């Protein structure tokens with residue numbers, strides 16, 4: 139597999155297409171769900187480079203008018219790092235429609251980006267941003283995407299062994315027509331992530347660790363764990379792999 143192939147994947151059925159234009163642990167993750175009937179788009183996480191990747195994927199800049207909903211799984215930089223840029227791009231292109239953003243309750247990273255953006259541009263922002271703090275079991279429906287959130291278990295840092303603190307983190311099940319798409323977010327094995335993927339038409343699962351570490355806090359899934367979870371769904375994609383910087 140090429141380095142680029144490790145970080146890009148896609149899936150589709152009659153109702154929607156799912157694109158992961160880029161996902162790498164510690165770099166950025168963006169997942170794009172597009173309804174084939176309406177062209178409406180839902181984003182799950184907005185990693186660094188999301189605007190660049192969306193332009194490349196859609197081959198147009200006016201995708202900003204098609205984005206119906208954004209859901210953020212947690213506040214790590216590789217999942218929210220592109221949000222300010224995306225909001226700025228929407229402002230530049232004159233989006234008019236209100237934008238709904240789902241974020242985990244107490245996800246200070248996401249609220250800081252959104253509040254800072256709104257504060258900076260409140261006099262010239264052509265669209266309203268409505269962010270909704272959600273938690274385990276929350277549901278949010280638009281005309282096109284029906285979202286249910288599940289709490290998952292994700293540590294805030296792998297670098298502070300003495301501070302093993304779980305952060306606000308969610309995964310999502312999204313219904314588009316009759317299709318169910320599941321996204322694990324970042325998580326260790328827990329009941330929440332099993333419920334997210336069960337019987338989904340497609341499960342998008344983080345598989346950060348090539349093998350599970352012997353010691354220390356379990357921050358991410360291993361490939362083996364992710365594949366076992368994937369077997370609970372009808373089909374699955376593994377994302378959020380560690381970049382192999384040694385590949386030439």
Ligand SMILES: [Zn+2]
Nearest residue numbers: 212214292324
């Ligand atoms: Zn994370």
